[in-house]
Amino acid sequence: MSDMASLIERRDRAFGTGAPLFYDHPVHVVRGEGVYLFDAEGRRYVDLYNNVPCVGHCHPRVVEAIARQAGTLNVHSRYIHEGAIALAERIAGLHGPQIESVLFGCSGTEAIEVALRMARFATGRSGIVCSNATYHGNSELVSGLTHVGTARPESETVHAFPFPETYRPIREGLSEAELCDAYLERLSDAISRFEASGAGFAALIVCSIFANEGLPDIPAGFMRRACELAHAAGGLVIADEVQSGYGRTGRWWGYQREGFVPDIVVTGKPMANGIPLSATAASRDLMNMFRERTHHFNTFASSPLQAAAAMAVIDVIEDEGLLESVGRVGAAFKAGLEARKDASPVIGDVRGRGLFLGVEIVRPGSREPDSARAVAICNALKDRGFLTSHAGALRNVVKIRPPLVFAEEHAEGFLEAWDGVIAKCGA
Amino acid sequence: MSDMASLIERRDRAFGTGAPLFYDHPVHVVRGEGVYLFDAEGRRYVDLYNNVPCVGHCHPRVVEAIARQAGTLNVHSRYIHEGAIALAERIAGLHGPQIESVLFGCSGTEAIEVALRMARFATGRSGIVCSNATYHGNSELVSGLTHVGTARPESETVHAFPFPETYRPIREGLSEAELCDAYLERLSDAISRFEASGAGFAALIVCSIFANEGLPDIPAGFMRRACELAHAAGGLVIADEVQSGYGRTGRWWGYQREGFVPDIVVTGKPMANGIPLSATAASRDLMNMFRERTHHFNTFASSPLQAAAAMAVIDVIEDEGLLESVGRVGAAFKAGLEARKDASPVIGDVRGRGLFLGVEIVRPGSREPDSARAVAICNALKDRGFLTSHAGALRNVVKIRPPLVFAEEHAEGFLEAWDGVIAKCGA
Numbered sequence: 066m067s068d069m070a071s072l073i074e075r076r077d078r079a080f081g082t083g084a085p086l087f088y089d090h091p092v093h094v095v096r097g098e099g100v101y102l103f104d105a106e107g108r109r110y111v112d113l114y115n116n117v118p119c120v121g122h123c124h125p126r127v128v129e130a131i132a133r134q135a136g137t138l139n140v141h142s143r144y145i146h147e148g149a150i151a152l153a154e155r156i157a158g159l160h161g162p163q164i165e166s167v168l169f170g171c172s173g174t175e176a177i178e179v180a181l182r183m184a185r186f187a188t189g190r191s192g193i194v195c196s197n198a199t200y201h202g203n204s205e206l207v208s209g210l211t212h213v214g215t216a217r218p219e220s221e222t223v224h225a226f227p228f229p230e231t232y233r234p235i236r237e238g239l240s241e242a243e244l245c246d247a248y249l250e251r252l253s254d255a256i257s258r259f260e261a262s263g264a265g266f267a268a269l270i271v272c273s274i275f276a277n278e279g280l281p282d283i284p285a286g287f288m289r290r291a292c293e294l295a296h297a298a299g300g301l302v303i304a305d306e307v308q309s310g311y312g313r314t315g316r317w318w319g320y321q322r323e324g325f326v327p328d329i330v331v332t333g334k335p336m337a338n339g340i341p342l343s344a345t346a347a348s349r350d351l352m353n354m355f356r357e358r359t360h361h362f363n364t365f366a367s368s369p370l371q372a373a374a375a376m377a378v379i380d381v382i383e384d385e386g387l388l389e390s391v392g393r394v395g396a397a398f399k400a401g402l403e404a405r406k407d408a409s410p411v412i413g414d415v416r417g418r419g420l421f422l423g424v425e426i427v428r429p430g431s432r433e434p435d436s437a438r439a440v441a442i443c444n445a446l447k448d449r450g451f452l453t454s455h456a457g458a459l460r461n462v463v464k465i466r467p468p469l470v471f472a473e474e475h476a477e478g479f480l481e482a483w484d485g486v487i488a489k490c491g492a
Numbered sequence: 493m494s495d496m497a498s499l500i501e502r503r504d505r506a507f508g509t510g511a512p513l514f515y516d517h518p519v520h521v522v523r524g525e526g527v528y529l530f531d532a533e534g535r536r537y538v539d540l541y542n543n544v545p546c547v548g549h550c551h552p553r554v555v556e557a558i559a560r561q562a563g564t565l566n567v568h569s570r571y572i573h574e575g576a577i578a579l580a581e582r583i584a585g586l587h588g589p590q591i592e593s594v595l596f597g598c599s600g601t602e603a604i605e606v607a608l609r610m611a612r613f614a615t616g617r618s619g620i621v622c623s624n625a626t627y628h629g630n631s632e633l634v635s636g637l638t639h640v641g642t643a644r645p646e647s648e649t650v651h652a653f654p655f656p657e658t659y660r661p662i663r664e665g666l667s668e669a670e671l672c673d674a675y676l677e678r679l680s681d682a683i684s685r686f687e688a689s690g691a692g693f694a695a696l697i698v699c700s701i702f703a704n705e706g707l708p709d710i711p712a713g714f715m716r717r718a719c720e721l722a723h724a725a726g727g728l729v730i731a732d733e734v735q736s737g738y739g740r741t742g743r744w745w746g747y748q749r750e751g752f753v754p755d756i757v758v759t760g761k762p763m764a765n766g767i768p769l770s771a772t773a774a775s776r777d778l779m780n781m782f783r784e785r786t787h788h789f790n791t792f793a794s795s796p797l798q799a800a801a802a803m804a805v806i807d808v809i810e811d812e813g814l815l816e817s818v819g820r821v822g823a824a825f826k827a828g829l830e831a832r833k834d835a836s837p838v839i840g841d842v843r844g845r846g847l848f849l850g851v852e853i854v855r856p857g858s859r860e861p862d863s864a865r866a867v868a869i870c871n872a873l874k875d876r877g878f879l880t881s882h883a884g885a886l887r888n889v890v891k892i893r894p895p896l897v898f899a900e901e902h903a904e905g906f907l908e909a910w911d912g913v914i915a916k917c918g919a
Contacts, residue, residue, distance in 0.1 A: 072572050079580035081593045081779030085570050085789050093572040097565045115567060117791060123563050132559035136550050138524045139766035140542060143512050145499050145520040153506035166508045171598035171768040172792055178631045203788050204605045206632040334791055339566035341598040341768040341792035352508030361630050362512050364544060364761055365599055365768035 068105070069093055087454060088447050097122025100471050102452065111475050113453045113467040116421075119311055119335030120381040121470040127338045127377045134373035141364050148372030155379060156332075156346060159317050164330060166352035168345045169366040173307040173333030174202030176343035180329045181206060181268065183347065183355045184301040190265025191221075194255045194295075196228035198278045198458035201270065201305055210270070215458070222264050224255040228458070230281030232414050232425065233432060245284035252291055256298045268329075269295040270303040273319030277308075279457025280416045280423040288325040301351075302326075307333035307343070308421070312382050312469055315392030315419035322418055335469075337374035341365070387469045395419040398465075398476040405483065411438060411491040422465040423457065434459035441490045449482040495532070496520055514881060515874050524549025527898050529879065538902050540880045540894040543848075546738055546762030547808040548897040554765045554804045561800035568791050575799030582806060583759075583773060586744050591757060593779035595772045596793040600734040600760030601629030603770035607756045608633060608695065610774060610782045611728040617692025621682045621722075624652035625705045625885035628697065628732055637697070642885070649691050651682040655885070657708030659841050659852065660859060672711035679718055683725045696722040697730040700746030700754075704735075706884025707843045707850040715752040729753075734760040734770070735848070739809050739896055742819030742846035749845055762896075764801035768792070814896045822846040825892075825903040832910065838865060838918040849892040850884065861886035868917045876909040 072093065076084065092110065096103040099121040102110045112122070120127060134148075142149060153167035170176045185191050197214035201207050211217070214225025227235050229248040236247050252269070259266045269291065275281050292302045304327035309319025311332065316322050318330070329351065333343035343366075347355075355361065365371075382388065399422055402415045413427035426439040439455040442463055446453050456464040467475070499520065503511065519537065523530040526548040529537045539549070547554060561575075569576060580594035597603045612618050624641035628634050638644070641652025654662050656675040663674050679696070686693045696718065702708050719729045731754035736746025738759065743749050745757070756778065760770035770793075774782075782788065792798075809815065826849055829842045840854035853866040866882040869890055873880050883891040894902070 069572065072574060072577065075581065076572065076577050078776060079577045079584070079593060080569075080595065080794070081776060081783045083780065083783035083787070084595075084794075085787065086572070087570040091572045094565060094567060095573070097567060102565075102567065102571075117568065118566070122565065122567070125563075128559070128563045131562045132555070135558045135766070136552075136555045138521060138529075138549065139545070140521060140524060140529065140549070141544065142507075143514040144529075145496065145503065145513070145518045146522070147499060150499065150503050150506045154502065157506070166506060168507065168511075172602065172790065174790075175599065175601065175631070182632060203786070203790060204602070204631050204633065205609060208786070339562070339792070339795065339797060349505060349508060353510065356508045356510035359630070359635070360510070360512065363599065363601075363630060365766070367507070367511075368766065370766060 089444050092447065092452070100468050100475055108450065110447070110450050110452050111478060113451055113465050113471070113479060115468060116308065116313065116466050117334045118338050119469050120338055120378055120385070120387070121468045124338060124381060126381055127374055130373045130377035131340065131370065134370045139368055139370040142367035146369050148369040149367035152372040152375050155376065156344060160330060160346060161326060163326060163328065163348055164346045165349040166347060168352060168355070168361065169371065170343040170345065170363055171341040171365050172202070173331065173343050174204050174207050175363065176331040176333055176345045177201045177207045177305065178204055179345040179355065179361070180303045180331050181270070182359070183329060183345065183351055184268035184303060186354060186358045187351055188265065188267045188300060190259070190267040192259030192264040192266045193223050194252065194266065194269045195223065195225055196271060196275060196278055197225035198228055199272065200277045221262065224258055226252040226255045228275050228278040228281060229283045229287045230278070231284060232281060241284050245287050245290070248284065248287060249290055249294060253294055256294065256300070266298045266300045268301045268303050270305060272305045272309060273323055274309040274314065274418060274421065276421065277456060279425065279459070279462040280421060282416055283323065286324070288323040292325045301328040303329045303331065305331050307331060311335040312388045312391055313419055313421050313466070315388055315395060317388065336378065337371055338378050340371055340374040342371045342375055382469065385470070390472070391419045391469050394471060394473055394476060395422070397473060398422060401476060401480045405487070409487050409491045411435065411487070417465070420467055420469060420471055423462040424465070425457070426461045426463060434461035436460040438490060439463055442486055445486040445490050446482060449485065451479050451482050516871050519874065519879070527895050527902055535877065537874070537877050537879050538905060540878055540892050540898070540906060542895060543735065543740065543893050544761045545765050546896050547765055547805055547812070547814070548895045551765060551808060553808055554801055557800045557804035558767065558797065561797045566795055566797040569794035573796050575796040576794035579799040579802050582803065583771060587757060587773060588753060590753060590755065590775055591773045592776040593774060595779060595782070595788065596798065597770040597772065597790055598768040598792050599629070600758065600770050601631050601634050602790065603758040603760055603772045604628045604634045604732065605631055606772040606782065606788070607730045607758050608697070609786070610756060610772065610778055611695035611730060613781055613785045614778055615692065615694045615727060617686070617694045618649045619686030619691040619693045620650050621679065621693065621696045622650065622652055623655035623698060623702060623705055625655055626699065627704045648689065651685055653679040653682045655702050655705040655708060656710045656714045657705070658711060659708060668711050672714050672717070675711065675714060676717055676721060680721055683721065683727070693725045693727040695728045695730050697732060699732045699736060700750055701736040701741060701845060701848065703848065704883060706852070706886070706889040707848060709843055710750065713751070715750040719752045728755040730756045730758065732758050734758060738762040739815050739818055740846055740848050740893070742815055742822060744815065763805065764798055765805050767798055767801040769798045769802055809896065812897070817899070818846045818896050821898060821900055821903060822849070824900060825849060828903060828907045832914070836914050836918045838862065838914070844892070847894055847896060847898055850889040851892070852884070853888045853890060861888035863887040865917060866890055869913055872913040872917050873909060876912065878906050878909050
């Protein structure tokens with residue numbers, strides 16, 4: 066048996082069969098550096114998937130901060146330590162004035178749990194409205210939001226609205242402004258059904274750029290008006306910035322791109338370049354109320370180690386000018402993909418912002434999703450040394466979300482590989 | 493304003509008022525080494541509270557493993573990497589044959605979520621039975637188990653039984669064997685009420701040594717017979733080993749001490765000496781079924797960094813003979829505390845196993861809990877350089893749970909301080 070076959074067999078036994086694994090022939094990773102991952106045979110891959118190592122795999126400043134803090138102190142937060150306090154202050158300072166306090170966790174799921182419960186306590190109501198193709202986490206409460214309204218029925222406390230997209234609009238033949246109104250009407254319906262049922266409306270939760278839905282182009286003004294609707298109905302707005310935050314779009318936060326002001330912001334994946342860390346950020350009043358209601362405590366969270374790693378990440382983003390380079394490199398990269406659209410009938414659409422791009426793969430000359438071809442493209446790109454994955458509501462969007470240090474040269478290399486792959490898989 | 497006052501004010505704003513903080517005059521920690529924590533003024537404290545840094549604060553082998561892995565590779569688990577596979581195999585090898593597969597998470601809460609949902613999927617029923625003074629975590633689902641049956645009412649899917657203790661037995665005048673029967677009867681009642689309600693009985697979940705309840709002396713055979721009851725009713729048994737596992741009692745697992753065989757084992761705090769890591773371990777069939785039902789994925793979990801830190805922790809426990817020393821030091825320490833019991837009327841009881849001890853503080857000459865005095869004792873011990881906290885169902889148990897490298901000399905120093913404190917607080 067090959068090493069790889071033996072490792073896969075061991076993995077199936079150790080983790081259980083069905084632990085998620087990328088690619089028909091998986092990659093056996095052993096080392097990472099910047100935008101590169103290396104396999105056991107020394108082969109180099111350009112990583113266009115990973116947003117956790119947001120400042121690059123094994124960034125020396127983050128590694129040094131982790132090593133230093135791990136060797137100095139790492140303990141829970143029921144003593145005084147400046148690390149997580151300073152981190153919370155710094156994160157609050159990256160938001161508008163509505164965000165004052167931060168509760169740290171160890172995963173996006175934990176932070177979303179806090180956000181949902183916070184909104185319920187604050188409103189005294191229980192109804193959560195989310196998009197119909199979303200994913201916000203894996204706990205009992207949070208997994209109840211996964212694909213509600215499409216793959217699973219709504220519940221007494223979770224209702225869905227169709228995520229706002231212009232590529233496959235809910236009604237044909239409308240102008241963008243009319244389409245925006247149509248989506249808002251569906252959102253309003255979802256909210257109203259809670260009022261009728263007695264659960265009451267507590268919060269609207271969205272990924273600020275609808276990443277899991279497939280990075281749709283959103284009708285202009287939708288999110289701003291969605292917030293107005295939610296607030297008018299007495300609910301809060303939760304922005305899930307686990308994917309869209311930390312410079313991913315060329316701004317600190319996805320909600321800045323989409324022009325709305327959330328009451329609660331959840332962050333996670335990129336915060337500490339791989340040390341498990343998440344945060345729920347809100348006004349001081351909301352936070353005090355949550356703390357009073359729950360006496361919430363999280364042993365591993367708010368630790369000196371999390372704080373040291375996370376401060377180093379923010380330092381690198383600022384000192385290396387990554388917001389600017391994400392905007393610049395992302396725009397050129399997107400233009401390069403768009404330039405290939407007309408020549409390839411399987412590219413239905415190119416979307417995204419900053420260094421988060423999606424290429425919609427369709428049956429030639431149609432808008433019919435072709436998930437199998439998207440999978441084949443990702444496998445073929447992998448064979449050429451470029452790591453992506455597929456995502457989206459219809460699982461047919463090639464998802465491009467590299468570390469923020471991804472540069473023009475990497476985009477150029479990818480586009481060359483892309484051309485070769487499309488010549489093979491795009492016929 | 494003093495530095496401390498200023499830090500506390502900043503902390504209240506940054507975290508929200510009411511983020512848990514130990515001691516009337518908190519400790520400003522800046523460094524840790526072995527069993528010691530050091531404050532900003534260079535004062536040394538013996539740490540008798542922390543089980544996360546289980547092989548000692550900043551153990552050089554763990555720090556080195558973290559630094560090396562952080563500088564080599566740290567990425568999610570949808571690629572092949574041997575680290576977490578080997579860790580899962582090693583952990584399974586520390587259990588009996590019923591434990592074959594492991595699902596890693598980032599917190600005890602996440603691992604308990606998986607365990608409860610796994611039991612519900614496996615049985616097709618929803619009822620969970622827990623103790624009436626327990627705490628298993630902070631999510632919506634898991635926090636529903638906190639103090640059910642005492643501080644909050646039972647729900648449709650969560651029932652409580654009175655935790656088994658001999659110090660304040662549910663009925664007076666019974667032999668230990670009769671008392672055991674009496675507790676089992678109450679457990680059986682809790683299970684039966686689910687059968688009546690239609691929810692059905694899915695699982696019994698307990699901390700194997702009832703740590704949060706106050707480390708009671710448990711009637712002999714209770715847990716073995718409780719498991720038989722649960723299994724006979726078609727349910728599973730979940731052992732929460734977050735506090736009792738990893739050598740804490742002088743055995744690898746608390747359930748070995750209490751003589752029962754759980755179907756699902758949850759571990760957390762001590763696994764990686766401070767890198768957030770938890771695990772839900774079960775048979776391969778249970779794990780496969782859970783994976784098939786949920787497509788569960790956890791971005792930060794099963795990472796090379798978690799694996800490297802956790803392997804180093806197991807290495808240290810084995811290479812430094814910590815199970816043996818925990819048993820030896822813990823027995824001597826407990827004997828030292830017991831020897832002080834008769835001379836002090838506020839010490840109601842001395843309990844515990846290995847390096848997890850509890851001293852029940854009572855009104856002189858009674859069994860009435862005296863939580864205020866327990867708090868005063870912890871504060872006074874802190875002032876003498878010894879860090880503990882208070883716990884238990886009645887919040888009156890001084891909780892002693894030092895890193896496993898705690899040695900006789902530290903116990904002797906503590907006992908000397910204890911005598912001074914009791915002379916002041918025990919009158």
